[in-house]
Amino acid sequence: MALEAHQAVIASLHPLIPDITRLAREMRACLARGGKVVWLGNGGSAADSQHLAAEMVGRYRRERKGLAALALTTDTSILTSVGNDYGYEHIFARQVEALCTAADVVVGISTSGNSRNVLLAIAKAREIGAYTVGLLGGRGGQLKETCDLALVVGSDDTARVQEAHILIGHILCDLVEGGDLE
Ligand SMILES: O=C(CO)[C@@H](O)[C@H](O)[C@H](O)[C@H](O)COP(=O)(O)O
Ligand SMILES: [Zn+2]
Numbered sequence: 001m002a003l004e005a006h007q008a009v010i011a012s013l014h015p016l017i018p019d020i021t022r023l024a025r026e027m028r029a030c031l032a033r034g035g036k037v038v039w040l041g042n043g044g045s046a047a048d049s050q051h052l053a054a055e056m057v058g059r060y061r062r063e064r065k066g067l068a069a070l071a072l073t074t075d076t077s078i079l080t081s082v083g084n085d086y087g088y089e090h091i092f093a094r095q096v097e098a099l100c101t102a103a104d105v106v107v108g109i110s111t112s113g114n115s116r117n118v119l120l121a122i123a124k125a126r127e128i129g130a131y132t133v134g135l136l137g138g139r140g141g142q143l144k145e146t147c148d149l150a151l152v153v154g155s156d157d158t159a160r161v162q163e164a165h166i167l168i169g170h171i172l173c174d175l176v177e178g179g180d181l182e
Helices: 002-032 044-057 076-085 093-099 116-128 158-176
Strands: 037-041 069-071 105-110 131-137 149-153
Touching: 002 037, 002 105, 002 131, 002 149, 002 158, 037 044, 037 093, 037 116, 044 069, 044 105, 044 158, 076 093, 093 116, 105 116, 116 131, 131 158, 149 158
Parallel strands: 037 069, 037 105, 105 131, 131 149
Antiparallel strands: none
16 A cells, blocks of 8 residues: 555656646746745745755755755744744745745745645745745645646645655756756
């Protein structure tokens, strides 16, 4: 049963390849125009956000200049003050308002697609004019309807979705830092 669950998720990634390639192109164009790639999410997806921002600022495989990327999950002073003063649902949207521009790509990672703080952040990013992306699971939740591009891993198993998300993230890093996009 466990192996079957993995196989089902791996199979569900195949149809996403054209959209993964499309997103890598969007990220490359964003970086070329002076924008940045912004990642956000809760729990395991917060860890993914930090992991993927680090791959871009630091290095995935190739020696190249640092790429502009940021995780909105790391500054405990901002997270606690905004959470305390305005509410937990605003912890990402407030940072998007403060830090993002229309040149940016903003990626919300959510296995349910329904986390309120991710929804509000993506709504704010759209308002600003950034290119918005949902890295999602299940049937995509509300986020699927509200972002410019939704990558939905079609499983309700949170752990399997998270594993697929980090695989997609690594593929994106590879393509963005110079992998073959043809
Ligand atoms: O890592 C896990 C479960 O594997 C948890 O920390 C999980 O990320 C948290 O429950 C999140 O709050 C779930 O949020 P979301 O993916 O539905 O947006
Ligand atoms: Zn987890």
